[in-house]
Amino acid sequence: MSDTPTERDVPSGSASARVRRVLFATVLRFAAVGRSIAALAIAVAIISIVLLALGASPIAVFADLWQGAFGNWLAATDTLVKSTPLVFTGLAIAVAFQGALWNIGADGQLVMGALAAGAIGPALGGWAHPIAIFAMLAVGAAGGAVWGGFAGWLRARREVNEVISTIMLNFVAAQVLSWAVHGPLMEPSGDYPKSVVIADSAKLAFYLAPSRLNLGMVLALILAVGCHLALFHGEAGLELRALGRSRRASAFFGIPIRRLTVGAMALSGALAGVGGAVQVSAITHRLYETMSPGWGYEAIAVALVARLNPLAIVPAAILFGALDNGSQAMQRADAVSPVLVNVIQGLVIIILIAFDAATARGMRTAFFGALDAAPRSDGPPAEVGDA
């Protein structure tokens, strides 16, 4: 990954060089999609071997996964519903990783967003529906932004590695949520650790019952477009991507690294936090002891499969949402644990980054000869996301 080729690696000059430049860019774009698909295919092959070792039939397992994810109308709509949090967390990861800010804390940020929304939700009874929904989303974004921004501040001002701090904050967030549903937010009957139901005005409606389709996915799509515009057509996005390529060069060009670090981490957290608020508003309607089955970690696989491209996050999230959804059916039919999905996630990430490393030099050599294929001396660390 340290030297994934990009269009910018192409030497400029003669007309034939320009033609090759365009060709190379096109091939790169297709190769990126191809590599994501090939990585999935290899992961499936490895999983099949694991399943055989377990004494389960891979064909039956994958058939049941498909049935559970897309087998009928209800399953397919539920796949979309279960993909929605992954779009939010996937966007959160993409934004942070584009700036080489290794936010492993989308899980905690989502939980804090859900907690904030779940805390105010019951009090929104008298509010007009759109305003109540907006309030839910706003406090959700704020909750996530605080959690992510804090890690950004620690990185910018106290030089605390954000990998460590975000992981630690995940564990802290889980305990804060647990305390809240056992304590201050617990419903009066108090038999079970869950919070008071949110007001009807704060609930996102289901459409096409009995499906659970709701406006959450629409909001996710809007945010995906927004992230794309901000990252690739906005000044702050350009600066953030520059920061991701080379910290030293960014400092040299006067990019406000600290402000950008805090801002990007807060935005990343806000995206995850909105995802948590949507989950409360549309699906759970109250807080439980666990609000995330690991969406923040799964989002890393989503974001990498999408090459950190916000628009590609959506199909990638649906792919992993389908796996999550199908894994329930797989568990019932084949007695294989749904955590098999984790194996797929881990394998896909590993295969993808290995591909990038293995093909980066080879591809450049094929197009421009061996001379240009030499690794650059300063080896910028963050080139995960060449879209």
Place this chain on the structure above:
Amino acid sequence: MLESFLASTVAMATPILLAALGELIVERSGVLNIGIEGAMLVGAFCGFAVAYYGSSIALGLIAACAAAVALNALLAVLLVNFAVNQVVAGTAIDILALGLTGVFYRRWFGETGSAFTITPMSPIALGPLARIPLIGPVLFDQSALVYLAFVLVPIVAIAISRTRYGLELRAAGERPEAADALGLGVYRLRWQAMMIAGVLSGLAGAYLTMADTNTFVEGVTAGRGYVALSIVIVGRWNAWGVAAAAMLFGGAMALQFGLQAFGTAIPYQFFLALPYALTIAVLAFMGGQADSPSALGEPYIS
């Protein structure tokens, strides 16, 4: 009261100390090994599974080390040979380990929820030392892995700072180009460090399921690998500092038992969150990565 608190401090500190010593060696060679949580988890599971079906603690320990070494070998291919992003690869290894251990656990041990237990490693009392009041039961009546962890502290400290091998390892972590130019073989050094770390993470995981408790639950490591990562920073990449930090965090983890027994008004979640919050606080107040190996986390292509 104090005695049981100190004893559980040592018990809590041991796995993170073992893992952190391995991480220390890896980081000194220039590699940031986030996969440590996964290696511990795989060690915890394989150690327990083999000890259960093989009815042998020794076989279990060997299996724990072998499994963690195998996982670290996979990670080493990615980190050392492919020079990929170390954070992303390590996180992927952790996710993979969580999935693999979960799938195999439910397949081999069912989902009945009934407890599968082994006879855990018994404490070995060190003769008269174990009879010293307070200190005896805390320090000298523990399982072999506890003694190993504490014996390893001076060994690792001396190996890193006073031996030729330690010097080579540090060269790989500070100036890999220079180390390669001198013919030290950065890839070889980093591979070896990853293998040593594999053994230590395997033992750290095994301690959780074969000494501290007698059973495996999914995700049993519960972030201890990440705490070990932080402890290396808090300990300033120095074995003595790492040991001190491990005891501090062991104490923070042990508090939950002590104070819960007291029946304080403080919610128990506070104590469960304390080690993680403490990690953040300590790192924030210590600030700075100034003492870290210069090439730590940088992919290196020779």
